[in-house]
Amino acid sequence: MAEEYAVRMVNITKAFGTKVIANDRVHLDLKKGEILSLLGENGSGKTTLMNMLSGIYFPDSGQIFVDGQEVTIASPHDAFELGIGMVHQHFKLVDVLTAAENIELGLPGKAVVDRKAIAAKIQEICDRYGFVIDPNKKVYDMSVSEKQTLEIVKTLYRGANVLILDEPTAVLTPQETERLFAVMRNMKADGKSIIIITHKLHEVLEISDRVAVLRKGEYVGDMLTAEADAQKLTDMMVGRAVSLNIERTEPKNTVERLRIRNLTVKDIDGVTRLDDINLDVYGGEILGIAGISGCGQKELLEAIAGLQVTEPGSSVRYFPEGQETDEGEELLGRNPRSIADMGVRLAFVPEDRLGMGLVGSMDLTDNMMLKRYREGRGFFADRKPPHKLAEEVVKSLEVVTPSIETPVRRLSGGNVQKVLVGREIAMQPTVLMSAYAVRGLDINTSYTIYRLLNEQKQKGAAVVYVGEDLDVLLELCDRIAVLCAGRLNDIVDARTTTKEQVGYLMTYLKAPQGKEAQA
Amino acid sequence: MTHSHEPLIHIAKRDGIVWWKGWLIRIAGVVLALIVSALFIYGLTKLNPVKVYGAMWQGAFGTSKRTWVTIRDMLMLLCIGVGLAPAFAMRFWNIGAEGQILMGGCATAAVMLYGGATMPTWLLLVLGFVVSLIAGAVWGLIPAIFKARWNTNETLFTLMMNYLAIQITSFLVAKWENPYGSNTVGIINKSTQAGWFPAIFGQQYMLNVIIVLAVTILMFLYLRYSKQGYEIAVVGESENTARYAGISVKKVIIRTMAISGAICGLSGFVAVSGASHTISTSTAGGRGFTAIIVAWMAKFNTFVMILIALLLVFLEKGAQQIASQFRLNDYASNVVMGIILFFLLGSEFFINYSVHFRHHGKEVSQA
Numbered sequence: 001m002a003e004e005y006a007v008r009m010v011n012i013t014k015a016f017g018t019k020v021i022a023n024d025r026v027h028l029d030l031k032k033g034e035i036l037s038l039l040g041e042n043g044s045g046k047t048t049l050m051n052m053l054s055g056i057y058f059p060d061s062g063q064i065f066v067d068g069q070e071v072t073i074a075s076p077h078d079a080f081e082l083g084i085g086m087v088h089q090h091f092k093l094v095d096v097l098t099a100a101e102n103i104e105l106g107l108p109g110k111a112v113v114d115r116k117a118i119a120a121k122i123q124e125i126c127d128r129y130g131f132v133i134d135p136n137k138k139v140y141d142m143s144v145s146e147k148q149t150l151e152i153v154k155t156l157y158r159g160a161n162v163l164i165l166d167e168p169t170a171v172l173t174p175q176e177t178e179r180l181f182a183v184m185r186n187m188k189a190d191g192k193s194i195i196i197i198t199h200k201l202h203e204v205l206e207i208s209d210r211v212a213v214l215r216k217g218e219y220v221g222d223m224l225t226a227e228a229d230a231q232k233l234t235d236m237m238v239g240r241a242v243s244l245n246i247e248r249t250e251p252k253n254t255v256e257r258l259r260i261r262n263l264t265v266k267d268i269d270g271v272t273r274l275d276d277i278n279l280d281v282y283g284g285e286i287l288g289i290a291g292i293s294g295c296g297q298k299e300l301l302e303a304i305a306g307l308q309v310t311e312p313g314s315s316v317r318y319f320p321e322g323q324e325t326d327e328g329e330e331l332l333g334r335n336p337r338s339i340a341d342m343g344v345r346l347a348f349v350p351e352d353r354l355g356m357g358l359v360g361s362m363d364l365t366d367n368m369m370l371k372r373y374r375e376g377r378g379f380f381a382d383r384k385p386p387h388k389l390a391e392e393v394v395k396s397l398e399v400v401t402p403s404i405e406t407p408v409r410r411l412s413g414g415n416v417q418k419v420l421v422g423r424e425i426a427m428q429p430t431v432l433m434s435a436y437a438v439r440g441l442d443i444n445t446s447y448t449i450y451r452l453l454n455e456q457k458q459k460g461a462a463v464v465y466v467g468e469d470l471d472v473l474l475e476l477c478d479r480i481a482v483l484c485a486g487r488l489n490d491i492v493d494a495r496t497t498t499k500e501q502v503g504y505l506m507t508y509l510k511a512p513q514g515k516e517a518q519a
Numbered sequence: 520m521t522h523s524h525e526p527l528i529h530i531a532k533r534d535g536i537v538w539w540k541g542w543l544i545r546i547a548g549v550v551l552a553l554i555v556s557a558l559f560i561y562g563l564t565k566l567n568p569v570k571v572y573g574a575m576w577q578g579a580f581g582t583s584k585r586t587w588v589t590i591r592d593m594l595m596l597l598c599i600g601v602g603l604a605p606a607f608a609m610r611f612w613n614i615g616a617e618g619q620i621l622m623g624g625c626a627t628a629a630v631m632l633y634g635g636a637t638m639p640t641w642l643l644l645v646l647g648f649v650v651s652l653i654a655g656a657v658w659g660l661i662p663a664i665f666k667a668r669w670n671t672n673e674t675l676f677t678l679m680m681n682y683l684a685i686q687i688t689s690f691l692v693a694k695w696e697n698p699y700g701s702n703t704v705g706i707i708n709k710s711t712q713a714g715w716f717p718a719i720f721g722q723q724y725m726l727n728v729i730i731v732l733a734v735t736i737l738m739f740l741y742l743r744y745s746k747q748g749y750e751i752a753v754v755g756e757s758e759n760t761a762r763y764a765g766i767s768v769k770k771v772i773i774r775t776m777a778i779s780g781a782i783c784g785l786s787g788f789v790a791v792s793g794a795s796h797t798i799s800t801s802t803a804g805g806r807g808f809t810a811i812i813v814a815w816m817a818k819f820n821t822f823v824m825i826l827i828a829l830l831l832v833f834l835e836k837g838a839q840q841i842a843s844q845f846r847l848n849d850y851a852s853n854v855v856m857g858i859i860l861f862f863l864l865g866s867e868f869f870i871n872y873s874v875h876f877r878h879h880g881k882e883v884s885q886a
Contacts, residue, residue: 371765
């Protein structure tokens with residue numbers, strides 16, 4: 001029987017609780033040998049829909065057809081039996097096992113494991129599609145990209161014909177993304193069908209054959225990629241016309257705010273995470289920090305914020321507003337509280353929003369007072385100002401929340417970030433640091449964040465933007481500092497540099513200049 | 520192979536529930552527990568369950584004296600639960616309440632023994648109050664300092680501190696033995712009643728009520744509205760967030776455990792000065808562990824703890840009564856207690872999750 005569709009989802013509905021309808025009568029068709037992009041804002045139900053296809057959730061109603069046959073997928077095991085495999089945003093690997101062990105794990109088999117046969121089969125899959133993988137490497141030794149490759153090989157090993165990739169490029173460098181796309185094209189040529197979830201429109205346009213769009217849990221429609229462009233897709237996703245321009249103004253009245261000298265950070269095992277960083281940060285400009293994840297971005301921001309132990313000789317000097325000193329004031333050796341007590345309005349939007357920037361179980365009011373609960377005299381905390389601030393943030397940033405009293409953990413990712421950024425901006429910062437401020441956010445919310453950062457820049461704040469999307473870094477920032485393996489590889493002008501140059505600086509460490517000699 | 524069936528039951532997390540529905544579920548849980556227990560009682564003993572329940576009620580509230588004993592024991596459990604609340608709200612697993620109670624009790628007993636002949640009762644009480652707070656606080660501080668400085672495991676540490684406290688108590692019991700050779704301290708100051716809680720309005724246990732209720736109210740305000748209470752909540756959720764907010768995690772751990780230990784020590788004072796007027800290794804009697812259930816079931820709301828402590832003590836008293844009245848052994852009454860607790864905890868599940876059963880027949884594709 002020649003069936004055109006690998007998967008058809010018909011009238012799928014899924015509700016969480018009584019209020020949230022994640023998917024409302026959604027249709028989705030996936031043709032054989034096709035790469036389909038699934039597009040939608042945060043909370044539009046993409047992941048929920050895919051989780052129903054991979055057996056993690058069970059739909060409240062609706063039908064799923066695989067190869068024209070109606071099926072019931074009640075568990076991930078059922079999905080595997082049907083040849084459906086999903087690579088999740090958060091990898092599901094066992095760190096202490098090797099690649100081959102992870103692949104074999106959970107599969108039925110004899111008591112004695114035939115490692116040779118497994119290795120041969122893995123090799124065969126790798127050769128066919130162009131993966132590079134070392135079956136004997138332990139997962140904890142792997143880079144993010146290797147882990148992702150392993151996840152894909154794992155699903156193929158189990159005989160998947162339909163692959164679901166949930167935001168696979170969010171953690172990859174441009175070069176790694178290109179490699180992933182090449183592999184995806186090979187798989188497509190081999191007759192596999194692929195659904196890819198991504199927020200990056202240029203990737204949608206590059207890799208997919210067709211785009212399906214969800215909005216607020218409903219299916220909006222689909223479009224051949226050949227007929228689509230970024231503007232059309234965004235409008236479809238958001239439901240109204242959205243401007244996709246980042247308005248970058250020329251830096252005005254820039255003044256030195258931070259002078260970072262010889263900043264070196266070692267982790268608990270004595271491994272150097274930041275190596276002799278020298279960097280100046282100016283008020284009135286946006287300084288981008290580019291680099292493969294884990295190259296010292298986190299340590300850099302946390303050192304400035306007073307959350308990181310630094311090596312002797314390191315220095316971060318802060319130059320207060322309106323004071324003409326040559327010396328500045330030393331920030332290192334202080335904790336966040338004493339930095340705040342100095343009168344430094346240092347805003348920090350950390351990468352781990354609910355694990356560091358906010359308290360998930362607390363409501364908006366209590367989160368607004370996180371850095372300011374000491375204000376006011378007396379033993380008891382005054383909750384009136386934070387309550388008012390919470391209301392203002394909800395209103396001005398259009399935070400979607402049932403109420404001010406809702407624990408922030410219940411909000412969607414984009415709204416969590418709005419609460420965090422809103423709080424940090426409310427302190428009228430002189431320095432605003434953000435790490436991966438738009439990670440996982442949809443395009444509409446992302447542009448809101450860019451706009452807010454630009455406003456801060458125009459107000460004279462020194463904005464530090466650690467980002468992973470090079471297109472955005474080049475469009476948003478004034479200067480970009482590129483980190484590579486804990487070193488500051490170069491600082492480039494964002495207006496004149498190309499993406500390839502930055503990507504190159506991220507991966508190839510230049511020979512250290514001047515006084516130092518590499519051993 | 521591809522046609523497995525739709526799962527029979529399917530569980531979904533609720534996004535909040537109206538408060539009265541929550542209580543309705545809890546009441547339904549208690550009623551169900553009573554029915555199941557009744558079946559159990561009848562099935563095993565052929566006794567009339569209604570009579571057995573009546574006896575339980577009699578055991579706890581049958582006479583005015585029994586009622587006051589129930590209240591006294593409830594207050595003791597409540598006081599310990601209130602003491603544990605700040606530690607557990609900080610996710611510091613203080614299972615060392617037993618030891619903290621004993622140290623508070625020993626300190627109180629020492630004051631009564633050494634000061635009983637010379638000091639007036641009001642001074643003995645004030646002194647006992649203060650030294651029991653200090654003794655409990657010290658017992659809470661030791662594991663806290665080790666946790667803050669060297670990140671030791673507080674669960675093991677506080678547990679071991681219990682055994683230390685038990686050994687110290689047995690040493691003191693041997694030292695204070697009265698009469699000689701009895702291996703007990705006996706009733707301290709039996710003739711003079713020096714250092715005993717005085718009766719207020721003719722009620723022997725009125726001071727217990729006043730002290731414990733005051734602590735309950737203060738702890739509620741402390742946890743919910745004070746700056747320090749806010750710090751405890753942040754540290755309990757995420758130490759990283761606390762550091763980010765400029766909170767000194769070490770300081771909060773040490774301070775909170777001092778408070779937690781102090782209040783547990785205070786319940787030792789209430790137990791010795793206000794109830795038993797003696798000290799032994801069983802002064803805590805496992806209540807330091809039972810109070811953990813009280814604290815968690817109440818989700819650290821000290822007012823809810825009153826209800827839960829009362830329920831647990833009621834069950835205990837009732838169980839003792841039916842054990843003696845119907846000559847059932849302790850195990851039978853323990854089973855009844857277990858069934859009721861099981862259903863109460865189970866009702867929390869139904870408050871947090873809704874359960875749907877498979878729809879019958881083929882679903883219509885139009886939702």
